[in-house]
Amino acid sequence: MADDDRSPEDEFQELLRSLLGQGGTLGPEQLERLAGMGVDPAMLQQMMRQLQGAFAGGGDGSIDWSATRxxxxxxxxxxxxGISSGDRQDFSDAxxxxxxxxxxxxTISDLPVPPRALTRGAWVEATLPVWQELAEPVATSIADALTAALEAQAPEEMQTMIAGAGRLLRTVGGSLFAAQLGAVVGKLSLEVVSGGDVGIPVMPDGEAAILPQNFADFGRDLEIDDDQLALALATRELAHARLFRHAxxxxxxxxxxxxxxxxGIHVDTDALEDLAARFDPSQPDELRTALESGVLLPQRSEAQSAALARLEHLLATIEGWVDVVAADATTRLPSAGRIAxxxxxxxxVGGPAEQAMASLVGLELRPRRLREAAAMWRAITDAVGREARDSLWDYPDLMPAPSDIDDPSGLIARLEAHARGEAPERDEMDDALDALLASADAAPSDDAPDDRDEPEDGPIDEGPAGPRPV
Structure with missing residues (x-):
């Protein structure tokens, strides 16, 4: 067939074969032909390198998180x-x-590692393991859904071949998600001001940090002196890091x-198949938009909604404690209230990158009852002091419940009684535990002595070594 008789599809397939055979590189003539077909050459070369990596790795189904980093x-x-020596010294002093x-x-003790000023890149390196851990279940779900969609659409005679390609497709789908996660984490690095800024413990245990590159953006419209702002944010960051190290x-x-x-997240396969059917390689933004918008993640199940409510309560309890402790520590700052x-x-509200993370993973990390939780911690502090307040973090079963945020008087009464040395009032949990222990005591034990006259093995011979069956 002459070159002039080839269809655009034939030309495109030839270019794909060329890319896969030449290490993902294109010559000047091929670049010109791609431009004529409306395809972004840079995007295509990157996609081909990912495919080649998947082929080279054998398509074992694992997710390559290197694209995220x-x-x-x-x-x-x-x-x-980077960070100037002056900025490092200013934040070290703060x-x-x-x-x-x-x-x-x-009363919670200081950190074993000195806090530090981090660049955005250093924050990415420090927090990436946690982001990967949070996103891996969703990445696996999307990759598995891609494979399932392929198997469902393929004719029966191709199922054997599809089964072999499933692992490869899972690898490619996971890699696409990993790259998208990297884009979101990279954007987050442009917004966060401190290690605990997103509310969850993304920094390594016992470490605290501030990002001077983002500090100026945070205080730009507040009209507050930088020294006050640095002190207030440093205090909050240290309180957050101290709490997670203590508990x-x-x-x-x-x-x-x-x-x-x-x-518990599953992918909407109908939306995924619809996207695949109309996906245009020359417009890759559609896939990115679909991942960021959360269109592939359907509405939450009841179990997920309950899990989200528990998480929001926990985050609100943590942030509320940090609020109260930071407020008490910064009473000398004239603008402490405005900064808080x-x-x-x-x-x-959260920033654009945090909202993108919510769409990508399906989870909003929002302490929705932050003000109520802070009011509870304030009431506890005023009633029993900081030592009794901080002791509630010693064990998980001492944590305030959602009902304590609604009305902290019962929790305060228990803490006051404990301070006086009084036994705590019995509740339904105590009664249920007593009933369980009583039923366990009444049940026959496997080690109970046998009251039969003789063992099955025969009469007992009382020898010098003691009773033994004969």
């Missing part, structure tokens, strides 16, 4: 700006004074609740 660092480091003030406001169980509790929610209000509003 690459994309996130590309966005985080695109401005090329953390030093905030440490002293916090020691007056809470060792808390970090696992938050992460496990998030991942339990994510494991700005932080609360920011946490309630």
């Amino acid at each position: 690459t994309q996130a660092l590309h966005l985080a480091n695109k401005d090329g700006h 953390f030093g004074l905030a440490t002293l003030w916090l020691s007056e406001a809470t 060792r169980w808390l970090r696992l509790h938050v992460i496990s609740q998030v991942t339990d929610f994510a494991r 209000e700005a932080v609360r509003r920011r946490r309630a």
Whole structure:
């Protein structure tokens, strides 16, 4: 067939074969032909490199998270700006004074590692393992849905071949999601001001940090002195990090609740098939928009809604405690109240990247009852003091319940009784536990002595070594 008789589809297939055979590179003539067909050459070459990597790896079905790191660092480091020595010293001084003030406001001990100023790229590196852990259940679900959609649409005579290609497709689908996650984390790095800014423990255990590159954006419209703002944010960051280090169980509790929610996510295969049917390679933004909009994630199940309510309560309880402790520690700052209000509003609304994360993973990390939780912690502090208040973080079963946020008087009464040395009032849980223990005592034991006259093995011979069957 002459070159002039080839259809655009034939030309495109030839270019794909060329890409797969040449390491994902194109010559000047091929680039010109792609431009004529309305295809973005850079986008296509990147896609082909991902496909080649999947082929080279054998398509074992695992997700390659390297694309997440690459994309996130590309966005985080695109401005090329680092942290000046002056900024490092300013935030080091702020953390030093905030440490002293916090020691007056809470009994929870200081961090073993000095807090630090981080670049956006360093924040990505430090927090990426947690983002990957949170997103992996969703990535697996989307990759599996891609495979299921392919198997459902293929004719019966092709099922054997499709089964072999399923692992490859799962790898490619997971890689696409991983790259999209990297874009969201990279955008988050342009917004977050501190390690605990998103409400969940994304920083390594016992570490606190502030991002000077984003600090100026946070305070731009507040008309508050930078020194006051740095002290207030450093105090909040240290309080957040101290809490998670003190309550060792808390970090696992938050992460496990998030991942339990994510494991319940399933992909809307109808929406996925509709997207695949009309997907145009020359317009890759449609796939990105679909992932970011959450259109592939259907409405939450009842179990997920219940899990989300538990998580929101936990986050509100954490943020409320941080609010109260930070407020008590920064009473010397004239603008402390205005800064705290700005932080609360920011946490309630969230930035564009945080909203993109909610759409991508299907989860909004919002402490919806933050003000009520802070009011509860304030009432507890006023009634029993900071030591009794902070002791509620010692064990998971001491944590305030949602009903305590509604009305903290019962919790305060129990804490006051404990301070007086009185036994706590019995409740339904105590009665249920007593009944369970009583039923266990009444049940026959496997080790109970046998009251039969003789064992099945025969009469007992009383020898020098004691009774034994004969």
